[in-house]
Amino acid sequence: MSFLKKSPWIIHYDGSSCNGCDIEVLACLTPVYDVERLGIVNTGNPKHADIFLVTGSVNEQNKEVIQNIYNQMPSPKVVVAVGICACSGGIFAECYNVSGGIDKIIPVDVYVPGCAARPESIIDGVVKSLGILENKQKKLRSMQGGLEKMEILIAGISDSQEILALQKLAYQSEAEIYNDFSLHPLTQTLDEMKEDFKSNVFLKAVINDTIVGSVRAYMQADICHIKRLIVNPIYQNLGIGKKLMSEIEDHFNQAKRFEVFIGNKSKRNIYFYHKLGFKEFKCEKVSENRNRLYFQKIVEAKP
Amino acid sequence: MGGLISGFDRKITARMQGRVGPPIWQPFFDVLKLIEKENLVVRRSQNFYIVFFLILVIFTGGLFFTGEDILLVIFALTLAGIFFVLGGYKTSSPYSFIGAQRELLQMMSYEPAVILSAVGMYMVTKSFYVADIFYFDKPLYLYLPGILASFVFILAIKFRKSPFDLSMSHHAHQELVKGITTEFSGKTLGLIEIAHWYENAFILGFIYLFFASNALLAVFATLGIYFFIIVVDNVFARAKWQMTLVTSWAVALVFGLGNIIVLHFFKR
Numbered sequence: 001m002s003f004l005k006k007s008p009w010i011i012h013y014d015g016s017s018c019n020g021c022d023i024e025v026l027a028c029l030t031p032v033y034d035v036e037r038l039g040i041v042n043t044g045n046p047k048h049a050d051i052f053l054v055t056g057s058v059n060e061q062n063k064e065v066i067q068n069i070y071n072q073m074p075s076p077k078v079v080v081a082v083g084i085c086a087c088s089g090g091i092f093a094e095c096y097n098v099s100g101g102i103d104k105i106i107p108v109d110v111y112v113p114g115c116a117a118r119p120e121s122i123i124d125g126v127v128k129s130l131g132i133l134e135n136k137q138k139k140l141r142s143m144q145g146g147l148e149k150m151e152i153l154i155a156g157i158s159d160s161q162e163i164l165a166l167q168k169l170a171y172q173s174e175a176e177i178y179n180d181f182s183l184h185p186l187t188q189t190l191d192e193m194k195e196d197f198k199s200n201v202f203l204k205a206v207i208n209d210t211i212v213g214s215v216r217a218y219m220q221a222d223i224c225h226i227k228r229l230i231v232n233p234i235y236q237n238l239g240i241g242k243k244l245m246s247e248i249e250d251h252f253n254q255a256k257r258f259e260v261f262i263g264n265k266s267k268r269n270i271y272f273y274h275k276l277g278f279k280e281f282k283c284e285k286v287s288e289n290r291n292r293l294y295f296q297k298i299v300e301a302k303p
Numbered sequence: 304m305g306g307l308i309s310g311f312d313r314k315i316t317a318r319m320q321g322r323v324g325p326p327i328w329q330p331f332f333d334v335l336k337l338i339e340k341e342n343l344v345v346r347r348s349q350n351f352y353i354v355f356f357l358i359l360v361i362f363t364g365g366l367f368f369t370g371e372d373i374l375l376v377i378f379a380l381t382l383a384g385i386f387f388v389l390g391g392y393k394t395s396s397p398y399s400f401i402g403a404q405r406e407l408l409q410m411m412s413y414e415p416a417v418i419l420s421a422v423g424m425y426m427v428t429k430s431f432y433v434a435d436i437f438y439f440d441k442p443l444y445l446y447l448p449g450i451l452a453s454f455v456f457i458l459a460i461k462f463r464k465s466p467f468d469l470s471m472s473h474h475a476h477q478e479l480v481k482g483i484t485t486e487f488s489g490k491t492l493g494l495i496e497i498a499h500w501y502e503n504a505f506i507l508g509f510i511y512l513f514f515a516s517n518a519l520l521a522v523f524a525t526l527g528i529y530f531f532i533i534v535v536d537n538v539f540a541r542a543k544w545q546m547t548l549v550t551s552w553a554v555a556l557v558f559g560l561g562n563i564i565v566l567h568f569f570k571r
Contacts, residue, residue, distance in 0.1 A: 003339060006332040029319040036313075039325050039332055044480040047343055047488040050336075074488045128427035137339065 004050060004137055005130045006078070006215040007039040011049035013069055015102070016092075020116030021083035025053060027119045035123060038287070042065035042247040046072040051129055052106075053122075057092050058099045068246045071172075073186040075234070078109040082122055104231025142208055150240065152247045155202035157215065160193045163204065163214045163230075169182045170230035177265050178290050185228060200227070203248055205240050215244045217252060224248075224255035245276055257298050305500025306330045308507070309344050312533060319537050324330035330500070342489030350491045352390030353498075359383035360498040364505050371435025380505070381538045383498070384410050387483065394486035402482025405469040410543050412467075412551040413457035417451075423450040424512070433512070442516045444524075449562030450467045451513050454552045455528055460547070461539045463499070463504050464536035467547050 014022050027043055028035045043049050046069045058066065070079065081102045084090040089100040102108050109132045112125035155163060171185040196202075196216065205213035213231040217224055226248060231240050249258060260278065262269045270280075273295045282294035310327040317324025326332075362380060363379040366372070384406070392402030425431050427437045427446045436443070444451050466533040472484035479485075484495055508526050514521035542550075 003332050005334040007329065007336040034317070034322040036325050037323040039329050042479065045485055046482075047486060048492065050340070050482060072343070074343045227550070229446075239451060 002134050002137055004133050006208065007040045007041075008050045008126070008130055009043045009048055010051045010053055011043055011046050011069065011073070012055070013066065015056030015066065016059050016063045016084065016098070017083065017085060021055035021082055021086070021114075024116050024119050025055065025082060025122060028122055033119050033123060035126070040126065040128075045100070046070075047074065047159060049073055050077055051126060052077060052079045052084055053126075054086050054102045055082045057089045058102060058104050059095075059097045060099075063099070063105055066102065076133055076140055078133045078136065078200060079106055079108045080112060080125050080129050081108045082125065083105075083117045084113050084115045087113050090115065115124045150205055150207045150212070150243075150296060152203055152205050152243060155204040155211075157194055157197045157206060159202070159211060161190060162196060163202065164190060164193045164213045166190065166211055166214060167228060167230050170231065173233070174263060174266060178263060178286070180290065185230075202249075203244055203251070205231070205244055207235075210278050211218045213240045213244055213246050217248050219252055219255060222254075222256040224252040224258045226258055226260045229260075241272065242276065255299065257296055259294060259296050261292045261294045264293050265289075274289065304505040305497075305502075306334070308503055308529070309500060312529075315530070315533050316537060319534070330496070334496050337488075337493035338490050339494065340489040341362055342491060344488075345396065345486050347485065349390050349393040352386050352393060353487065353491050353494050356386040356390060357494045357501075359386060359499045360501045360505075364501045366506055367433055367508055370432060370437060372431050373424065373433050373436065376433065376505075377417055377421060380502075381410065381414065387495075387498075390487075391483035396486045398480040398485040399483050401479050402485065405479075406471075406483050406542055408548055409460050409467065409469060412548045413460045414523075415552060416453040416457045416555040416559055418548050419555055419563065420447075420450050420454050420509070423447045423559070423563055423566065425429075426563065436512055437515045440516055442514065444513045446566065447513065447562055449558035449565075453555045453559040454510070454533070455527075455539075456558075457551050458506065458510075458528070458532050459535060460551065462503060462532055465530060466535070466539035466542040467551075468536075468541060469544055469547060529534055 012022070012025050014084050020250050027033060028040075038284065046052075050073075052070060052073060054066065056062075070077075081087050085092060087108075089098050092098045093100055099105075110125045110129045112121050114121055117125075167185050167188070171183060175181045175183055175186055200216040200218045202214060202216045204211045212235045213229075215226060215229040217226040219225075226245070229241055229244060231244075247256075252258075258278070260273060261284075262273065264283070270293065274299070278295040278297045280293055284292045284294065285293050307330075309330045310325075313329060314324040314327060342350070353470045359379055363376055363383060365381060367376045388406050388410075390401045391399045393405065399507065421431065424436050424443065424447070427441075427443055428436050430436065459465070463471060469482075471484050484492060487495060509530060510525045510528055511521050514524045
């Protein structure tokens with residue numbers, strides 16, 4: 001039994017709306033519509049909210065704000081785009097400063113079109129999102145319970161899309177450390193990813209048919225280059241990364257040396273590789289505020 | 304019990320505003336939902352403080368309802384409040400800082416009235432034990448009308464209602480987000496909610512003490528005063544902290560202390 005449906009708390013953010021939709025969102029709280037009878041509370045705090053109501057389109061000014069609010073909400077969470085501007089950009093879609101609907105930035109679960117969206121349809125949209133919220137929670141639970149059932153398999157080219165999506169999710173924290181959202185893992189395209197599949201061996205960690213972690217590596221003259229160890233943020237610190245690393249080391253058991261590189265400010269990653277027996281041996285400057293640290297692990301010859 | 308009270312509170316408030324309002328069980332749904340949610344923290348230790356807050360509030364309630372020393376009850380409640388404030392400070396967010404500072408000011412505001420109530424009760428009943436006060440055969444409110452008035456005045460602070468909902472208002476979105484609870488989410492927020500239920504039940508019990516000589520009257524008076532607080536909540540806007548501090552001290556001094564001085568001279 002889930003209580004999410006009975007007490008959805010909402011945070012409302014006005015992107016670049018003309019206020020038409022905002023007034024209608026607030027109208028839902030008035031005695032005529034009174035959404036509190038459904039347990040809906042309009043909180044002003046993303047950390048207390050379950051549903052993110054956005055009105056207005058995305059532009060350069062509010063891009064980061066929307067992203068930030070979304071990231072601060074505890075999961076499970078859903079996003080409802082209210083009004084045609086939030087759905088697609090509406091009549092402002094062609095403006096030079098407008099990037100389009102909310103789904104350009106964060107995943108949107110329910111679209112409520114209209115200019116302005118009527119309170120009835122907003123309430124309908126919110127009620128619809130409750131079903132999605134519950135499904136998300138079920139999925140989350142089944143995945144959390146499935147840690148023992150995790151399998152590590154060799155990924156094929158058909159997994160590239162899922163792994164790419166996971167990579168973008170997992171590298172968010174890295175991008176925040178360096179305040180640089182142009183890191184290659186975040187901007188990589190699907191075609192580049194498929195190209196990677198030709199040269200690299202990909203491993204994937206799978207829980208209930210969902211990929212939660214991945215790593216890739218290739219051999220070059222006795223040296224195994226390991227790249228892009230990624231784990232879904234909700235599964236970090238559960239030992240998945242460690243298992244992936246040991247699997248890939250087993251896979252390339254003829255390698256004399258394993259090599260990885262990481263950013264100099266990613267303290268947790270540095271700690272992680274130290275624990276696995278890797279040692280730092282080289283430092284390379286990439287940009288103003290980012291250095292690459294190269295780590296290696298030399299395999300002792302087996303008797 | 305506390306949850307039910309707050310459920311009725313929300314229903315009555317909604318009716319006053321011409322709305323249907325949530326079901327009576329809504330506060331329970333809220334807490335159960337919060338327990339299901341992900342718990343995001345700034346620092347892990349912030350949750351630790353909240354656990355202590357809850358334990359001490361339960362301890363306070365336990366002491367009170369088993370009829371122990373009322374001074375100890377008050378000090379335990381204050382200590383619980385301090386842990387809550389520490390939790391708020393620990394999160395190092397500007398909103399919860401404002402909330403925590405205001406919470407401290409609120410504690411300073413209501414503490415004199417609470418202590419004076421304990422003193423007044425002692426002067427009449429010659430005992431600090433809740434059990435003795437409870438079984439005292441004469442009606443306390445006749446001896447302590449001033450103290451009762453000052454206690455009712457600070458009730459709005461303790462129930463976190465307008466005009467004194469400075470530290471964690473449910474309605475102050477732009478001003479301080481959610482005040483002291485801004486950075487708490489999921490399970491911990493649920494614990495805070497439960498602690499507040501305990502607090503509310505305890506405070507209503509405290510009001511009951513004033514009328515304890517007549518059980519029927521006591522129940523009605525307690526509910527009546529609670530209803531009055533809800534009306535005040537709906538009528539007033541939020542006050543500034545200066546006003547909160549000055550008025551609650553003034554009321555505590557004039558009515559509370561005045562009451563005690565009068566008692567001192569007339570009740571030998």
